[in-house]
Amino acid sequence: MRIDENICLSKKLNGAISIRALKRFAAEHDTGAWKKFSRKLPPTGNKIAIVGSGPAGLTAAYYLTKLGHTVTVFEASGKTGGMMRWGIPDYRLPKDILDKEIKEIVDAGVDIQTDKRITSLDSLFEQGYKAIFLAVGAQRGLKLGVEGENSPAVIDGVSFLRNVKTGAKTISGKSVAVVGGGNVAIDVALTALRLGAREVNTVCIEHNPEEMPAFTDEVKQAKDEGVKIDMGWGVKRILHGEGKVKGLELTRCVSVFDDFGKFKPCYAQNETKTLDADIVIVAIGQMPDIPDTFSTKTNANHALQIDTKTLAASREGVWAGGDAVTGPASVIEAIAAGRKAAVSIDKYLGGKGKIDEKLTRARRIIMPETESYPEGAARVAVSLLPVAQRAGNFNETELGFEESSALTESERCLHCGEGITSRCRYACPAGINVPLYINLIKRGKYEDALAIIREKVPIPGVLGRVCSAPCEEACTGCAMCVPFCPMNAINANGEMKKEVKIDFDECADCGVCFRAKICPVNAIVDEVYQWPRSVRSAFSNPLVLHKETRVPGRGTEEVKTNEVTGQFKKGYVGVTAELGRPGVGARFRDVEKVAQALARAHVIFAANNPVTHMMTDKTTGKINDEILNEKVCSAMIETTSPIENLPNIIKELQEVAGQLDTVFSLTISSRLDEDGTAPCLKILKELDVSLYLNGKTNLGLGRPLFREESK
Amino acid sequence: MTHTLHRRGTRESLNRDYVMLCIAAKGINEDGADEKMQEFLRTVIKYGAVNFGDMRTGNSFCCNPEEIIGKVTSTSIVHGVFTDRATVAKVMRSLKKADLGMSVVVSGPFASVEEACKEAGIVPHSRDFSAGIWGKIDRLARPELLECTTMCGHAMISANLVEDIVKRIKAGVINARQGSLEIGRVCCCGIYNPERAERILRKLAS
Known part of the structure; x- marks a missing residue:
């Protein structure tokens, strides 16, 4: 199989669509038109308490209020918004945007009580609340656990950002060391610069921006603004002198992950250096801080334990979601949790859990009759505040799209599968119909685009600035063929995700991607190859008839026509090993190993079997060297043998199984005795070979019967 | 080949999964086999197969019944899929009565298929057993x-x-x-x- 790169749509997409920026653009065109479609159900009389006013809590509150419940949000701090307010700097999310969208939620009827720290859920139940949603976030900064950490000049990243918001932190003229490679660390570093720090050095154990958990564009922004990032170093201890912090002793981080991809940093203890600093800010993550008085179960990470389907916590009438459950995650994931909790709580209170409403009549993607994609047009850059204008203030850095930019960017969208099967369509955790709102922007219907977003999230303007945009990750330029490949040989992870390629060596030429007719521009080409590659399609494509056997597929008629052919006679047993099945694929070098093992057990290879035809020596099972590296979806070695030989065969197969880089499905075929029993079953039981509860039964309706039967 | 074997699942799930196939023995009874396999297809369609097809042509999701039946050749393998034992037994009885002379194989839980055979008055001839998945699982x-x-x-x-x-x-x-x-x-x-x-x-x- 091959993809014609001149036709493939993916090549026409030069980088993912700026979906987040388009979301912001739609939010900036809010005329309130969506409100005329918005409905609130009559009061149910049910009181619901929500603990925490972050994205999860506010989302659940909004939808539950619209379903007619009386919802009160309890916020421990003096202002609403949770981590959106305290953890995201104003230059990324201006306060007025957050305030405006929270006001919409309050206007919907949500009661928010600030400076109300909840310490007992029992007390809420006693006050008549019938359901409680815990959305308390993950507020406690993690510690490094190194010498010298317990000093007032060492602070965690989240506390630092919170203090800045309350005006309680001044670091002008000081040298700041930030520890961590995530988004919070970058936010801390950029905030420190804006507060007038003399210099900001960020150290992290990761070795390159791609390895860092922080978004690549934010790392770039930090560098642009003058943050020095020292990668590949871990903190050995925090240095003190004269009662003050003096800096960090660092040790070289050799690797961040172990061989299994698990986070397990490894350090070269003898390679160290020091970094001077007046203030150290540790931003290596946060964890939930759940009061014991909640009497809810938590896990080893101090996060609330829940039923992942319903978000129900360990106590009756209590649900939990957002960072309090997942640890630090994205705003969109918290919103998705808020939506899920709203559905579960409404059902618990006797409702149907239907939180979605249609806020516009625009439901369909409309494509021009003749679509012309701006081939190769690069992703439109979002305007940024010049670096020189960022120092000393918290003015918004990202300026969003002008109308012309938004239109150009939306025109780049390929609307893969006309939006129905676009990968971005189902990437959003909250379920936003991404291709539809992009299509509406493209058609100049900005209000409708916003309505589509608002159907799933109550804070679109916030998301347009801080969404982690998993939909952009999914935007690979069609790539609709990728999941269809049973051999996982179609790759959409090329540079800039703009190329979809078939790995020629891993492709088994089964033809699924071609026959599925999934490519919207017919770029998939069903090539005919010469020997030895030709064996791939012969074995993998079930529509290809084997020249020798005239049977489509991969084997003989075996038990299917046994009453006519007598392939498995009384006193004999059939043993078939199908290499590569199910769904792994096999190279002929593995097929040969199994064939040789079977040959050692003195089986008779089926004459009309395609694998047998590939053998150069049917007594040893040797396969033609020319095809040993060829890969097929599966290849079937079919044999017969006197039944008393079955133990030898099983022994050889058990030995060779451990030497393979693939799997094989094993079939035992048997003529049944007059009483309907299969003589091989007793032997297999003695050999401890278990059989599946289902299988194939030849009804014996074929004629003429094999002569053994005629007698 | 064993394409209808090795289906995985729980007992409950597999009890709703039966595949019937019809095939001619090459070089023995393939003369006129195309018409007999067409008759098999008409029978499984009549009894409400939830899927059917011919490996050479396609299945009921991508081809209409007339196309599948019309393109049957003597080297075809034709199939019908059912979701309950009782219907399988009825199809067996009908095929036995039709006496097509073609080989018919039923894949499904052995216990259920055995019951269906008894109901249809059929004595099974041979079996393929699935002995699991071996190697680098x-x-x-x-x-x-x-x-x-x-x-x-x-x-x-x-x-x-x-x-x-x-x-x-x-x-x-x-x-x-x-x-x-x-x-x-x-x-x-x-x-x-x-x-x-x-x-x-x-x-x-x-």
Whole structure:
């Protein structure tokens, strides 16, 4: 199989669509038109308490209020918004945007009580609340656990950002060391610069921006603004002198992950250096801080334990979601949790859990009759505040799209599968119909685009600035063929995700991607190859008839026509090993190993079997060297043998199984005795070979019967 | 070959999954086999097969019945899929009465198929037993996905496709029925059981 790169749509997409920026653009065109479609159900009389006013809590509150419940949000701090307010700097999310969208939620009827720290859920139940949603976030900064950490000049990243918001932190003229490679660390570093720090050095154990958990564009922004990032170093201890912090002793981080991809940093203890600093800010993550008085179960990470389907916590009438459950995650994931909790709580209170409403009549993607994609047009850059204008203030850095930019960017969208099967369509955790709102922007219907977003999230303007945009990750330029490949040989992870390629060596030429007719521009080409590659399609494509056997597929008629052919006679047993099945694929070098093992057990290879035809020596099972590296979806070695030989065969197969880089499905075929029993079953039981509860039964309706039967 | 063997799943799930196939023995009874296999197809359609097809032409999701029946040749292998034992027994009885002289194989739980044979007055001739998956089994897809993928014995249903469909169902883009039919398109021979797959997908997406 091959993809014609001149036709493939993916090549026409030069980088993912700026979906987040388009979301912001739609939010900036809010005329309130969506409100005329918005409905609130009559009061149910049910009181619901929500603990925490972050994205999860506010989302659940909004939808539950619209379903007619009386919802009160309890916020421990003096202002609403949770981590959106305290953890995201104003230059990324201006306060007025957050305030405006929270006001919409309050206007919907949500009661928010600030400076109300909840310490007992029992007390809420006693006050008549019938359901409680815990959305308390993950507020406690993690510690490094190194010498010298317990000093007032060492602070965690989240506390630092919170203090800045309350005006309680001044670091002008000081040298700041930030520890961590995530988004919070970058936010801390950029905030420190804006507060007038003399210099900001960020150290992290990761070795390159791609390895860092922080978004690549934010790392770039930090560098642009003058943050020095020292990668590949871990903190050995925090240095003190004269009662003050003096800096960090660092040790070289050799690797961040172990061989299994698990986070397990490894350090070269003898390679160290020091970094001077007046203030150290540790931003290596946060964890939930759940009061014991909640009497809810938590896990080893101090996060609330829940039923992942319903978000129900360990106590009756209590649900939990957002960072309090997942640890630090994205705003969109918290919103998705808020939506899920709203559905579960409404059902618990006797409702149907239907939180979605249609806020516009625009439901369909409309494509021009003749679509012309701006081939190769690069992703439109979002305007940024010049670096020189960022120092000393918290003015918004990202300026969003002008109308012309938004239109150009939306025109780049390929609307893969006309939006129905676009990968971005189902990437959003909250379920936003991404291709539809992009299509509406493209058609100049900005209000409708916003309505589509608002159907799933109550804070679109916030998301347009801080969404982690998993939909952009999914935007690979069609790539609709990728999941269809049973051999996982179609790759959409090329540079800039703009190329979809078939790995020629891993492709088994089964033809699924071609026959599925999934490519919207017919770029998939069903090539005919010469020997030895030709064996791939012969074995993998079930529509290809084997020249020798005239049977489509991969084997003989075996038990299917046994009453006519007598392939498995009384006193004999059939043993078939199908290499590569199910769904792994096999190279002929593995097929040969199994064939040789079977040959050692003195089986008779089926004459009309395609694998047998590939053998150069049917007594040893040797396969033609020319095809040993060829890969097929599966290849079937079919044999017969006197039944008393079955133990030898099983022994050889058990030995060779451990030497393979693939799997094989094993079939035992048997003529049944007059009483309907299969003589091989007793032997297999003695050999401890278990059989599946289902299988194939030849009804014996074929004629003429094999002569053994005629007698 | 054993394309209707090695289907994976729970007893309850497999009890709703039966594949019947009809084939001629090459060089022995293939003369006139095309007409007999056409008769087999008409029979399974008459009894409400949830899928049917010919490996050479396609299945009931991508081809209409007339096309599938019209293109049957003596080298075809034709199939019909059913979801209950009682119907399988009726089809068996009908095929026995028709006396096509073609080989007929039923895949399904042995206990249920045996009962159906008794009801139809048929004495089974031979069996294929599945002795499991051997070798580097850590390369397999997770068991829940295998329940779907093994419904195509030629490995045309990829685990990634099933996961992709589940994601779309979860997102509310398509329902389990639509997802099942989309998967069914790629299993060309018509042995995929769309009703069973729908149940599996619904469970995976819940």
